[in-house]
Amino acid sequence: MTLHRDDFIGVLIEAGALRFGEFTLKSGAASPFFIDLGQVAQGSHLFAMGDALASFIHETIGEIDILFGPPYKGISLATATAMASYHRFHSEIGICYARKERKSHGETGLFVGAIPQRSHRVLVIDDVISSGGTKKEAVDLLARYFDIAPVSIVVTVDRRRKNQSVDVGGVDINALVTLPDIIGYLERTGDTNAVHMKRFYEGHNG
Numbered sequence: 001m002t003l004h005r006d007d008f009i010g011v012l013i014e015a016g017a018l019r020f021g022e023f024t025l026k027s028g029a030a031s032p033f034f035i036d037l038g039q040v041a042q043g044s045h046l047f048a049m050g051d052a053l054a055s056f057i058h059e060t061i062g063e064i065d066i067l068f069g070p071p072y073k074g075i076s077l078a079t080a081t082a083m084a085s086y087h088r089f090h091s092e093i094g095i096c097y098a099r100k101e102r103k104s105h106g107e108t109g110l111f112v113g114a115i116p117q118r119s120h121r122v123l124v125i126d127d128v129i130s131s132g133g134t135k136k137e138a139v140d141l142l143a144r145y146f147d148i149a150p151v152s153i154v155v156t157v158d159r160r161r162k163n164q165s166v167d168v169g170g171v172d173i174n175a176l177v178t179l180p181d182i183i184g185y186l187e188r189t190g191d192t193n194a195v196h197m198k199r200f201y202e203g204h205n206g
Helices: 005-014 043-060 073-089 133-146 179-188 193-201
Strands: 018-024 030-035 066-068 094-103 109-113 122-129 152-158 173-178
Touching: 005 018, 005 043, 005 173, 005 179, 030 193, 043 073, 043 152, 043 173, 066 073, 073 094, 073 122, 122 133, 133 152, 152 179, 173 179, 179 193
Parallel strands: 066 094, 066 122, 122 152, 152 173
Antiparallel strands: 018 030, 094 109
């Protein structure tokens, strides 16, 4: 990856996308940290994230025709990554996303952007993975409407606990950084939040 993992984690912290405190996850579980890629909203941070994702995909997945970004955060990540892929590798990659609700006027339909064909290599790209629900929905949508199985799922952060498995329809999951990566960064920088994140990762409550 062109952007070193430590630098990438630094971008998350600088953008306010990685925060520490007492949070309740969508699953109802308590967490000592929260990752919100919606905070990556400045041009410099989006450029760094798109560049890191483009390099990661180029090095680990290979050639891709379409990036499918689940709404809403996956849309900006797909866009930044497609632009970075063209800038860095002269690779022309389309982006596609599904609406939360169908439109009955203007450009009607459920999908926006480059519409996948069966010959396309499609990759699902999103912010984080914890329960895997959103990724499974994306995989199911691609199967139902286009008879396509994505070549992979790529996320910026894998925030699952140790040995936690998820059902995403049998598709491989790849992450720029994992919780052990972030824990190691915090330990090296002397951040005491490393202790709390490590306890969460290892399955301890409180």
